[in-house]
Amino acid sequence: QLVESGGGLVQPGGSLRLSCGASGFTFSMYWMTWVRQAPGKGLEWVANIEQEGRQTYYVDSVKGRFTISRDNAKNSLYLQMSGLRAEDTAVYYCARDLEHYNILTGSYNSDYYYGLDVWGQGTTVTVSS
Amino acid sequence: EIVLTQSPGTLSLSPGERATLACRASHSVSSTYVAWYQQKPGQAPRLLIYGASSRATGIPDRFRGSGSGTDFTLTISRLEPEDFAVYYCQHYGTSPRNTFGQGTKIEIK
Numbered sequence: 016q017l018v019e020s021g022g023g024l025v026q027p028g029g030s031l032r033l034s035c036g037a038s039g040f041t042f043s044m045y046w047m048t049w050v051r052q053a054p055g056k057g058l059e060w061v062a063n064i065e066q067e068g069r070q071t072y073y074v075d076s077v078k079g080r081f082t083i084s085r086d087n088a089k090n091s092l093y094l095q096m097s098g099l100r101a102e103d104t105a106v107y108y109c110a111r112d113l114e115h116y117n118i119l120t121g122s123y124n125s126d127y128y129y130g131l132d133v134w135g136q137g138t139t140v141t142v143s144s
Numbered sequence: 145e146i147v148l149t150q151s152p153g154t155l156s157l158s159p160g161e162r163a164t165l166a167c168r169a170s171h172s173v174s175s176t177y178v179a180w181y182q183q184k185p186g187q188a189p190r191l192l193i194y195g196a197s198s199r200a201t202g203i204p205d206r207f208r209g210s211g212s213g214t215d216f217t218l219t220i221s222r223l224e225p226e227d228f229a230v231y232y233c234q235h236y237g238t239s240p241r242n243t244f245g246q247g248t249k250i251e252i253k
Contacts, residue, residue: 128236134188
């Protein structure tokens, strides 16, 4: 299970830190991802992070403004957002990212992508003055 | 950068009918890096298909993914009432790491 928190109303240029608590699985084994969805719009992948937190990736529109991180001891994923803009208004979902891990066999295959298989319920971020 | 274009935007069908959803990539991609998701109103997305054609755990066999190169398809053989939702395709790549299509909504006719 994944539970997001930390959303809210923030002024343009402001900052916010989202959290995602994980339970029911070994958090440290998995990549984790943030995906957002603007009101009435489709899904947009935002960022992901590998198991130890050493590799991170971002969509271009948030590079330099957002930072994804994790604390495996606390089974928690974070998204630090700064320089927020109106276009960052969205529901933010955290998701377990299987990447190349076949959860059925417990093996890795870099030729396959196994998808985002567990999602939180989302937390809403509204950027407005 | 890979752009995924889904069509049609909206599909109006009746329960029991067959649904065919398309996802076209701007460049040829590996089929094993394509996934499909279902999202119902007010809910988080749910993984349906990975590797273009493998069903995720618990997904009924009326859902079938196929395709290669630039053209991928999600087929729902006989629509159940719970299948009326929005469907997204996704590509796992390098830059950006992941890309979603804009979605196809299946609505009740």
